[in-house]
Amino acid sequence: MRTAILAHGKFPDRAKTAVGVLRYGDQDVVAVLDRERAGTTVGDHVSGTDRGDVPVVGSVADAAAFDELLIGIAPIGGGFDDSWRPDVRAAIERGADVTAGLHYLLNDDEEFAALAAEHAVELRDVRRPPDDLTVAEGVARDLDSEIVLTVGTDCSTGKMTTTLELVEAARANGLDAAFVPTGQTGIMIAGGGIAIDRTVSDFTAGATERLVREAAEDHEYVFVEGQGSIVHPAYSAVTCGILHGAAPDRLVLCHEAGRERIHGYESFAIPEPAAVAETYQRLAESVAPAELLGGALNTSHLPADEAEGAIEAYGSALGAPAVDPVRGGVEPLISRL
Amino acid sequence: MRTAILAHGKFPDRAKTAVGVLRYGDQDVVAVLDRERAGTTVGDHVSGTDRGDVPVVGSVADAAAFDELLIGIAPIGGGFDDSWRPDVRAAIERGADVTAGLHYLLNDDEEFAALAAEHAVELRDVRRPPDDLTVAEGVARDLDSEIVLTVGTDCSTGKMTTTLELVEAARANGLDAAFVPTGQTGIMIAGGGIAIDRTVSDFTAGATERLVREAAEDHEYVFVEGQGSIVHPAYSAVTCGILHGAAPDRLVLCHEAGRERIHGYESFAIPEPAAVAETYQRLAESVAPAELLGGALNTSHLPADEAEGAIEAYGSALGAPAVDPVRGGVEPLISRL
Numbered sequence: 191m192r193t194a195i196l197a198h199g200k201f202p203d204r205a206k207t208a209v210g211v212l213r214y215g216d217q218d219v220v221a222v223l224d225r226e227r228a229g230t231t232v233g234d235h236v237s238g239t240d241r242g243d244v245p246v247v248g249s250v251a252d253a254a255a256f257d258e259l260l261i262g263i264a265p266i267g268g269g270f271d272d273s274w275r276p277d278v279r280a281a282i283e284r285g286a287d288v289t290a291g292l293h294y295l296l297n298d299d300e301e302f303a304a305l306a307a308e309h310a311v312e313l314r315d316v317r318r319p320p321d322d323l324t325v326a327e328g329v330a331r332d333l334d335s336e337i338v339l340t341v342g343t344d345c346s347t348g349k350m351t352t353t354l355e356l357v358e359a360a361r362a363n364g365l366d367a368a369f370v371p372t373g374q375t376g377i378m379i380a381g382g383g384i385a386i387d388r389t390v391s392d393f394t395a396g397a398t399e400r401l402v403r404e405a406a407e408d409h410e411y412v413f414v415e416g417q418g419s420i421v422h423p424a425y426s427a428v429t430c431g432i433l434h435g436a437a438p439d440r441l442v443l444c445h446e447a448g449r450e451r452i453h454g455y456e457s458f459a460i461p462e463p464a465a466v467a468e469t470y471q472r473l474a475e476s477v478a479p480a481e482l483l484g485g486a487l488n489t490s491h492l493p494a495d496e497a498e499g500a501i502e503a504y505g506s507a508l509g510a511p512a513v514d515p516v517r518g519g520v521e522p523l524i525s526r527l
Numbered sequence: 528m529r530t531a532i533l534a535h536g537k538f539p540d541r542a543k544t545a546v547g548v549l550r551y552g553d554q555d556v557v558a559v560l561d562r563e564r565a566g567t568t569v570g571d572h573v574s575g576t577d578r579g580d581v582p583v584v585g586s587v588a589d590a591a592a593f594d595e596l597l598i599g600i601a602p603i604g605g606g607f608d609d610s611w612r613p614d615v616r617a618a619i620e621r622g623a624d625v626t627a628g629l630h631y632l633l634n635d636d637e638e639f640a641a642l643a644a645e646h647a648v649e650l651r652d653v654r655r656p657p658d659d660l661t662v663a664e665g666v667a668r669d670l671d672s673e674i675v676l677t678v679g680t681d682c683s684t685g686k687m688t689t690t691l692e693l694v695e696a697a698r699a700n701g702l703d704a705a706f707v708p709t710g711q712t713g714i715m716i717a718g719g720g721i722a723i724d725r726t727v728s729d730f731t732a733g734a735t736e737r738l739v740r741e742a743a744e745d746h747e748y749v750f751v752e753g754q755g756s757i758v759h760p761a762y763s764a765v766t767c768g769i770l771h772g773a774a775p776d777r778l779v780l781c782h783e784a785g786r787e788r789i790h791g792y793e794s795f796a797i798p799e800p801a802a803v804a805e806t807y808q809r810l811a812e813s814v815a816p817a818e819l820l821g822g823a824l825n826t827s828h829l830p831a832d833e834a835e836g837a838i839e840a841y842g843s844a845l846g847a848p849a850v851d852p853v854r855g856g857v858e859p860l861i862s863r864l
Binding site: 266267268293324325326327328386387388389390391392394395396420421422423424425426427428429430431434435437452455457458461466469472473476477 | 767792
């Protein structure tokens, strides 16, 4: 599928959906839309992909032909920014489908719904959960598969990336591994999953349990993408439901080097990562005890020489192996399985 | 409002909505419907209400005239039991409104919706949350009011009852106290609030924060009804969202004397109550530290002489004052405020 990715004003650092699809998706990306960076290429902003040549353009009108416009920004609150409207409109008028992972559902937008019907294109709201979710049965802890969950000290610390790298490395080591996506970007990459943060809170653990059970039917190792953080003032309900619904055997704690405050909630300090890990384990214990498999540190903002020391210090603090999945891979974690 | 309460086969022990409304609501209750206990009266089953004379009848046809049928059962999963259908149908045909707090929405039931339109009655689904919820801003901890949250070792341990008794006792002591209902029964009693377990998990803390902010505008003491339990394999997401969204100054831990297993999830042991209290405090601490105001023990299944010892032991274990709110009131907790 030829895909254009909308990321106005946010590419790459605050457009994690865009970057995730560029890194891990199998879409044929023809352009990134960011009017503030028009004229550059993906390679000017994102390393470690084979899509460095993809142009960053200012609007749909400047992009090569595509079949799908993908909204590549996941703002706090999941709202639709009206400055994106002209490009969504133009994409539909060019006959492209539109894929979004926002709380705001494109299908509920009267203009887009009418325009999509007129041009016979599809509006895919991947954040809309299934209609038949139920409460958890409490059975995930009894599954034979080994369940590994990534958890974080905050949002946007690298949980999805770490999970995908773990799956890739596990498979490279001959392990029968499944990826369980729980957020919009993971769903766009994997073509399945449930946006857990959009589920009714009574069913949050149940939705996670369903995904884990399905994955465990066919796979010996199940890697579950975590969401939010248990110390987050707004999103911890999502995190807690995933933790108890997945009943993981092992946890990987994801943290961004140097981050000391909750992103977007700067009056809230992030406790020491080791203390956050203990809080996760304490909370897991009452439902299903979980070991700390290791730590994943996002050091993308550090020079290479500082990164190495930061990873080492992180591992020492946690008392467990630590890696930066993007810089050095996750082999030290996989080898413990 | 003249109200009939449906509680077929579940009255009183598994019909906590029915019992809550009988104890604390200001509806004029004309009958309880329970076909297995028809011919008895409320007083045969529930003590401590002034409605002992209300008859328990087998169906709508046997009830005196009423304006509202209230579904008084809150089953796990919140489903509608089709054995209730004839009575709901009959109530609508008699011109009565129907109030329910189920996940299953009466307004989405084609038969009921059509029948209600035909008979010009209202179907009130109190569990449907507002459409305009958002993520929490993280401001509840900065409110000037004193916020007290009831939390539990499990579901159905007496959180709503404890909260209502706290509010009543606080007012009797001259404190300016508000009740914040977060579940269907509390909403039916108070005529306001949000069913937090029905909110989208990303907005669970935000919905709680909204209720607490509104209550704090006019009241110095805000008593928030908790939900579920942080050690519950299915419902902990709801509990966690309320804990962080309300950012309480004080917690009251509710427990049922002798209960050792999670109700309906018997393979899950309830940790020692003191350990559960520590888990709540540990989790609260990262967002807003909370003190343990005391414990509330439901001793309704114990004889009076055993109850006293159980309450004392519970308080010793918690290292805080303990009460049975129904047997002895909550004065020892209120006097600490």
